[in-house]
Every structure is written in structure tokens, then in C-alpha cells.
Amino acid sequence: MEPTELERVARQIRLRDLQAVYEAGAGHIGGEMSVIDILTALYFRVLRVWPDQPRHPERDRFVLSKGHTACALYVALAKRGFIPEEEISTFLQPHSRLNGHPNNNKVPGVETNTGPLGHGLPVAVGMAKAAKLSGAKYHTYVVTGDGEMQEGSNWEAIMAAAQFGLDNLTLVIDHNRFQQGAALADTNDLAPLRPKLEAFGWDVTEINGNAMSEIVPALEHRGSRPHCIVAHTNKGHGISFMQDRVDWHHKVPSKEQYDLAVAELSEAI
Amino acid sequence: MNAPVTATKLHDCRDAFAATLEKLAANDDSIVAVCNDSVGSSKLGGFKSRFPDRLVNVGIAEQNMVGVGAGLANGGRLPFVCGASPFLTGRALEQIKADIAYSNANVKLVGISSGMAYGELGPTHHSIEDFAWTRALPNLPVIAPCDRIETAAAVEWAAGYDGPCFLRLSRVGVPDLLPADHKFELGKANLLREGSDVTLIANGTLTHRMMKAAEILGSQGISARVLNMATVRPIDEEAIVAAARETGAIVTAEEHTIFGGLGSAVAEVIVEHAPVPMKRLGVPGIFAPTGSAEFLLDEFGMRPASIAEAALAVIKRK
Ligand SMILES: Cc1ncc(C[n+]2csc(CCOP(=O)(O)OP(=O)(O)O)c2C)c(N)n1
Numbered sequence: 001m002e003p004t005e006l007e008r009v010a011r012q013i014r015l016r017d018l019q020a021v022y023e024a025g026a027g028h029i030g031g032e033m034s035v036i037d038i039l040t041a042l043y044f045r046v047l048r049v050w051p052d053q054p055r056h057p058e059r060d061r062f063v064l065s066k067g068h069t070a071c072a073l074y075v076a077l078a079k080r081g082f083i084p085e086e087e088i089s090t091f092l093q094p095h096s097r098l099n100g101h102p103n104n105n106k107v108p109g110v111e112t113n114t115g116p117l118g119h120g121l122p123v124a125v126g127m128a129k130a131a132k133l134s135g136a137k138y139h140t141y142v143v144t145g146d147g148e149m150q151e152g153s154n155w156e157a158i159m160a161a162a163q164f165g166l167d168n169l170t171l172v173i174d175h176n177r178f179q180q181g182a183a184l185a186d187t188n189d190l191a192p193l194r195p196k197l198e199a200f201g202w203d204v205t206e207i208n209g210n211a212m213s214e215i216v217p218a219l220e221h222r223g224s225r226p227h228c229i230v231a232h233t234n235k236g237h238g239i240s241f242m243q244d245r246v247d248w249h250h251k252v253p254s255k256e257q258y259d260l261a262v263a264e265l266s267e268a269i
Numbered sequence: 270m271n272a273p274v275t276a277t278k279l280h281d282c283r284d285a286f287a288a289t290l291e292k293l294a295a296n297d298d299s300i301v302a303v304c305n306d307s308v309g310s311s312k313l314g315g316f317k318s319r320f321p322d323r324l325v326n327v328g329i330a331e332q333n334m335v336g337v338g339a340g341l342a343n344g345g346r347l348p349f350v351c352g353a354s355p356f357l358t359g360r361a362l363e364q365i366k367a368d369i370a371y372s373n374a375n376v377k378l379v380g381i382s383s384g385m386a387y388g389e390l391g392p393t394h395h396s397i398e399d400f401a402w403t404r405a406l407p408n409l410p411v412i413a414p415c416d417r418i419e420t421a422a423a424v425e426w427a428a429g430y431d432g433p434c435f436l437r438l439s440r441v442g443v444p445d446l447l448p449a450d451h452k453f454e455l456g457k458a459n460l461l462r463e464g465s466d467v468t469l470i471a472n473g474t475l476t477h478r479m480m481k482a483a484e485i486l487g488s489q490g491i492s493a494r495v496l497n498m499a500t501v502r503p504i505d506e507e508a509i510v511a512a513a514r515e516t517g518a519i520v521t522a523e524e525h526t527i528f529g530g531l532g533s534a535v536a537e538v539i540v541e542h543a544p545v546p547m548k549r550l551g552v553p554g555i556f557a558p559t560g561s562a563e564f565l566l567d568e569f570g571m572r573p574a575s576i577a578e579a580a581l582a583v584i585k586r587k
């Protein structure tokens with residue numbers, strides 16, 4: 001898929017995600033809007049995956065470490081054919097397999113269970129190391145939040161990945177500058193991320209993480225070291241009144257706000 | 270003593286926690302709050318605006334949070350380390366063991382939204398193992414208050430207690446159960462209802478469900494004793510042994526897995542001192558399906574009517 005086509009799919013995913021959060025009355029909409037362009041590029045262009053064989057040994061591995069944005073992942077998985085699109089309406093309903101954080105025992109396409117922050121990257125390092133050991137050709141991608149990078153486990157994994165020479169691993173940091181309760185700058189500011197990752201022996205690319213034309217080449221980059229994409233994004237991207245507002249980390253739109261958001265996203269289509 | 274539970278208004282115990290902490294902090298400069306990007310979920314907004322310099326937000330880094338708490342105590346501060354219970358206890362368990370309990374750091378650990386309070390967010394966010402994990406540690410009192418009155422009393426007690434402890438709080442609404450002037454006593458169960466046929470033992474969000482179950486049993490001519498057992502360690506052996514001897518049957522209920530929690534602690538006492546038929550209600554050793562906390566408690570047999578049924582079955586085994 002070409003970037004303009006990907007942009008169209010991303011807008012559809014945004015709309016479906018917004019509707020699901022609104023109807024369920026819960027979700028993490030800000031971080032979903034920031035990461036949806038990256039998810040779209042992965043599932044509709046970059047990842048070698050086969051929805052009818054979700055455990056195919058040669059599939060590329062993808063881990064959404066910021067598991068609180070599960071709803072966006074579910075919509076992407078549904079659009080890509082891993083689960084029925086109608087099932088999105090069961091999000092958070094009693095006994096639904098679509099709970100607030102992805103469950104790999106129930107949802108095809110989910111590789112490992114995330115939700116507690118700081119788990120996805122170490123697991124991704126293991127996946128990439130396994131490919132090295134077996135000679136498998138798959139590539140491993142992992143997306144973390146920027147607040148999530150405050151967890152020490154990530155930095156342990158970053159060191160291990162460099163030591164193991166994992167050129168088959170790509171970490172995307174969704175750098176939307178906000179965490180749950182405040183801006184990173186007012187909590188525990190990790191910026192600038194690039195020199196930190198470089199100092200730990202990684203290749204680093206900085207991009208506009210809401211621009212398809214920059215996301216795709218960055219994800220397709222191959223080098224000789226583990227690769228980190230610092231994706232500068234906007235929390236709440238695409239919905240004007242949510243953008244860069246910390247309270248939209250997990251707020252749910254009112255009916256009026258919902259209609260307004262639908263109108264804005266539809267206009268863009 | 271056996272009047273029905275009349276209070277129906279439900280309260281989020283986090284509010285009582287926050288109000289009490291602010292009240293104490295106003296009179297004691299050494300009190301600091303430590304959190305992990307959890308100012309909102311720990312209800313520390315008021316504390317932050319009143320005592321901005323005494324709020325230590327380490328970011329999303331629970332292991333660091335607990336270690337920093339231990340260091341603050343060493344430096345003469347009185348830290349209340351607050352975070353969502355699954356991450357505070359699960360993520361930082363070794364820090365809790367080595368830096369807090371073993372090092373005897375005077376740190377008050379406050380697990381917020383414990384049990385299945387996070388409902389639909391799923392098993393990663395359910396803190397239904399925290400009794401088991403923390404009660405295995407020496408030198409760490411484990412306390413789960415049943416209402417806002419006991420929460421406030423336990424926070425006051427914790428501030429005055431010289432040593433570490435773990436307060437396990439919920440966000441699920443509960444009615445007032447204890448008298449307004451209640452004083453918290455470590456390791457002491459509260460007799461909420463006298464009874465002779467069976468004893469119902471609970472804490473946290475389950476105590477009021479036990480009271481309702483006792484009313485249902487009462488209407489069927491069964492006399493049920495209710496013990497509120499906020500302290501899981503050190504457990505009130507005396508009250509448990511007396512309940513076993515005097516009522517001959519025990520039912521426990523908890524917002525926790527039945528493996529290693531309150532029910533297990535009660536069973537340990539009964540088996541050694543006064544074996545009687547017993548039933549443990551709780552999460553039956555599975556990762557819970559999707560659903561709200563209240564939905565899941567009902568689903569796992571902890572509706573008042575289901576608790577009453579479980580009690581009748583235990584009584585039959587006498
Ligand atoms: C170990 C752990 N601690 C705390 C939380 C609670 N939590 C959920 S989302 C979040 C903020 C995440 O911020 P960020 O990583 O920047 O994500 P985004 O901005 O993309 O939503 C927090 C603190 C958690 N899920 N896991």
C-alpha cells in the first residue's frame with residue numbers, strides 16, 4: 001500500500017477506535033490516536049503476516065508494549081482480517097475477548113500480553129534473539145510509549161539488544177510528550193531520546209510519527225545494529241480538542257464531543 | 270449488634286485515604302508522598318497542591334519508587350509510597366522485600382485500586398495476588414480496610430506505627446460499616462455481627478457483602494457471625510479459633526485469589542488449632558474474564574445470596 005492509501009486506512013481506524021471507546025465508555029484514546037499511523041503502516045505495509053495463519057513461524061513479530069492502547073490494535077487486527085470487524089463492538093463487554101489490554105491466548109495476532117508498562121521490549125529482544133539462534137528471517141517490531149520508557153526494564157533490554165547485535169529488531173517510541181498525569185517534561189523527562197539510544201549502541205531515526213511518508217521508510221530501514229525510531233507524535237492526533245491535552249489520556253468523549261470528533265475525522269477522509 | 274446494614278451510600282475509600290494523609294501532613298512536615306505517575310489515580314491532587322515539595326513523582330518506575338521510598342525513610346522522611354497495587358506489589362516485590370521489610374524501612378506502602386477494581390482492564394491490572402505476596406514477608410503488616418472509616422483509621426495508625434506496612438485499598442464503592450469513632454488496632458478482627466451457626470470472615474470490599482449474606486441467612490433462621498478481618502498479617506488467631514469453636518463453620522470471602530490470601534491465612538489457623546468445615550470464596554485460581562469488578566465478584570460466587578448458599582453448604586458439613 002502506498003502512503004496516501006495508508007493514510008485513508010489510518011483515518012478509518014481512528015473513526016472505528018473513537019466509536020468503540022465512546023460506546024464502551026472507557027479506553028485510552030489519546031495514546032490510540034498518536035499510535036494509529038504507526039500501527040497502520042505496520043499492518044498494511046511492513047509486517048509479513050498471514051491472518052489465516054497467525055502463528056506462522058516465519059511471521060514478523062509485533063508487540064504493542066503500550067498495551068493500554070489495545071483498542072487501536074484490535075481495530076487494526078480486525079481490518080487486517082485477524083478477527084471479525086463486527087467483534088469490535090464487544091470491546092470491554094462481559095466475557096469479550098477484547099479486554100482493555102491484549103490477550104494472546106484469545107486474540108489471534110497478539111504475540112504476548114502487555115498492560116504493565118515496560119514488558120514488551122524485553123520480550124521483543126527475546127524474539128529477535130531467537131531468530132538469530134535459529135536463523136529465522138523474521139523481523140521483530142515493538143512500540144512503546146514515551147512515558148513507558150521511564151521503566152528501567154526497557155534500558156536493560158536496550159543494553160542486551162546492542163550486546164546481542166540484534167539488527168533484526170526495531171523499537172518505535174511513540175514520543176507524544178505526555179504520560180498519564182502530566183507532560184513527560186514535568187514528570188521525568190527523557191528527552192532528548194536520540195543521544196541516549198545512540199550511547200547504548202543503537203541506530204536512531206527521528207521522524208514525524210504521524211506522517212506516513214516518514215513512517216514507512218523508517219520502518220523499512222535495515223542496518224547493522226538494533227534500530228530505534230523516535231516517532232514524534234501528537235497525543236490525540238487528528239481530533240483538535242484532544243490533541244496534546246493530558247486529560248485525554250483516558251477520558252471518554254461526551255455525545256457532543258463524539259459528534260465533533262467524528263465530523264473532524266470524516267472531513268479528513 | 271445485629272441490626273441490618275442501613276448505610277447504602279457508597280464511598281470510594283481513596284478519598285478517605287487522601288483526606289487523612291493531607292490532614293496528617295499538615296501537622297507533620299516529615300510526611301512525603303511518593304508515586305509513579307499516579308497523582309490522579311492515587312488521589313494525590315490535593316496533596317500536590319498543598320505540599321508541592323513533598324510529592325515525589327518518580328515517573329512510571331515502580332522499582333525505583335519503592336527504593337526511593339526506602340531512602341527517603343533513611344533520610345528522616347515518613348514516606349507514603351502510593352501506586353496501583355498490581356504494579357506496586359508485583360513489579361517492585363523484591364524492593365519491598367529487601368529495601369522495605371528486611372531493611373525495616375519506615376515506609377507505608379499504599380496499594381491503590383487493588384483486587385479487581387480495574388475490572389475490564391483485565392488480569393494484568395487485577396491485583397489479586399498481593400495478599401499472598403506480601404503476607405509471605407516478615408515484618409510487613411498487611412491491612413485491607415472495609416470502608417472509608419477504617420481506611421482513615423488505618424492511615425492514622427500507619428503514620429504512628431514505627432515500621433513498614435502495606436495498606437491495600439480499593440476504588441470500588443463501599444458503604445459505611447464501622448462506627449465513626451473507630452480506632453484501628455493491628456491484628457484485631459472486628460465483630461460486626463454476633464452469630465452461632467457459622468462465621469463469615471472478610472475484609473476490604475467483601476465485608477459489606479458478608480453483612481448482607483448474614484441478613485439473608487438470618488431471614489432463614491441461621492445465625493451468622495461476621496468478622497471484619499482487615500489485618501491479614503498478623504492474623505487474629507484468637508478471633509478465628511473462637512469463631513471455629515463457637516460456630517463450628519467458617520466461610521471466607523476476598524477480592525483475591527483463593528490461593529494464599531485471607532482464606533488461606535484463616536485456614537492455616539483453623540487446621541492447626543480448631544479444624545471445622547470451611548469454604549474459601551474468592552477468585553478461583555484463574556485469570557478473570559472481561560468484566561467490571563462488581564460483575565466479576567458476582568461471577569465468582571460472591572453475591573450476598575451466593576455467599577449465603579455457600580454458608581448453608583458448609584453448615585451441612587458440620
Ligand atoms: C507498570 C505500570 N505502571 C503504571 C501503569 C499505569 N499507566 C497506564 S498508561 C500510563 C501512562 C503511559 O504513558 P505513555 O507510555 O507515554 O503512553 P501514551 O502517551 O502513548 O498513552 C500509566 C502510568 C501501567 N500500565 N503499568
Ligand SMILES: [Mg+2]
Pocket residue numbers: 145146147174175176177178179
Ligand atoms: Mg506518551
